[in-house]
Every structure is written in structure tokens, then in C-alpha cells.
């Protein structure tokens with residue numbers, strides 16, 4: 001959406017013989033309050049270790065994260081009050097579908113159960129499930145605007161691009177792997193990246209936000225387990241990142257994906 005706006009503006013400027021380029025638009029971009037980078041700390045799959053470890057750590061530092069709930073997850077059934085409390089504390093609850101369908105035909109996908117195989121569900125049915133997931137999230141936190149993270153980064157349900165079909169329902173969508181936005185002029189809110197760290201050190205996590213600051217862009221993390229569960233990062237490494245962000249709060253704007261992307265949209269040319 002933003003990209004299209006930039007392209008439209010660029011075309012208009014070319015037509016009027018102005019010299020502003022796409023690159024100039026990116027260079028002109030600035031974050032609020034002089035920050036050099038925005039950082040979104042996101043956590044997928046509604047895992048217990050996020051309620052046990054990630055949210056208490058974020059709250060200790062006064063930082064807000066984005067939690068992409070798989071609505072069929074155990075914690076949504078058994079610990080719903082805690083997710084509701086997280087939303088009240090200012091954390092974002094995002095859509096990560098009802099059942100987390102991924103493509104079973106891709107390499108190393110033996111774990112995909114036949115009844116949760118993205119290759120075997122129509123885009124029509126999945127779109128209806130995603131809409132129901134947003135309705136459930138509304139029932140949990142009362143909010144109507146939402147962002148979405150595509151399970152496994154797989155865009156196609158039974159061979160059809162389902163993500164295109166839900167773009168208009170979300171402020172932003174995380175699709176692919178990759179944590180640092182290369183250039184704000186090229187950002188596509190419907191196709192953001194996310195870096196999924198696994199068993200890395202605090203130093204490695206910090207190097208990602210430093211890269212975003214050097215580029216003046218944005219770092220998107222997609223964590224899973226924190227100090228437990230699958231694809232996990234230790235509580236210590238996670239804490240070291242939060243400590244660094246907190247110590248350098250004039251450099252890093254840490255916020256929910258929805259708030260960051262609404263700001264990015266507001267910066268697009270009229």
C-alpha cells in the first residue's frame with residue numbers, strides 16, 4: 001500500500017520533471033522523537049512460556065510486544081484471562097489463524113498433521129477461518145484493527161494465494177523470514193519479514209537492532225518459546241535484548257506492530 005503510494009508519487013514527480021527519487025523518499029523517512037529504528041518484538045503460537053516468561057519480562061521494562069495467537073492453542077483455552085490481561089497491559093494480540101495450517105509437502109514438514117495440512121484446505125475455507133480468528137480476538141480484547149502473521153510463511157492454500165485475499169482485513173502482514181527492513185522506501189505492509197531466532201545469545205539479538213539503527217529502518221522479531229517450548233530463546237538472551245533496548249530508548253522505538261505500521265502509513269505521501 002505504502003509502496004504503491006511511493007510509486008504513484010514518484011510517477012507524478014517524474015511527470016513534473018522533479019528530481020525526487022524513491023531513494024530520496026526513504027532517506028527522508030524519520031521515526032518519532034528522533035529514534036533511529038523501530039523494533040517490534042513479536043511472539044507466535046500462543047505458547048505458555050510467553051505468558052510465563054516473555055510478558056513478565058516485557059512488563060518489567062515497560063515494553064510492549066505483539067503476540068500472534070493460534071486460537072486453537074492450549075493457552076487460549078486454559079489461560080484466556082492471562083491473554084486478556086496482556087491486552088489490557090498494552091500488548092498486541094495478533095491473528096495467527098485458528099489451526100496454524102502449514103504446507104505438508106515442503107521439506108521437513110513431517111510434523112504437519114493431515115487435518116492441518118495447508119495443501120488440503122481451500123483458500124475459501126481458510127479465509128473464513130482467519131475471519132473467525134479475528135472475531136475471536138475481538139471477543140478477547142475488544143479491538144477491531146489487527147495485524148496477521150502467516151503460519152510457516154506459506155502463502156498458498158491448496159495452491160491458491162490466500163494471503164492476497166485477506167490483505168484488506170489487516171493493518172500489516174508478516175510473511176517471510178528476514179528481520180531488518182532494508183529501506184523504508186520499499187516497505188510493503190502486506191509483506192513484512194520477521195527474524196525467528198532460535199537458541200541465540202543476547203549479543204546476537206542485539207546485533208539485529210543495531211543493524212536496523214544503522215539503516216534507520218525497522219527490526220522485526222518473531223520469537224516462539226522464551227525459556228521453554230519450541231524454537232526457543234533463553235530467558236537470559238531475551239532479557240539482555242530488553243535491557244539493551246531499555247538502556248538505549250532514545251535510539252529504539254519499541255512498540256506493537258500495529259502502532260509502528262500505523263505510524264509508517266501516516267508518513268506516506270498524501
Ligand SMILES: [Zn+2]
Nearest residue numbers: 044045151152
Ligand atoms: Zn507459528
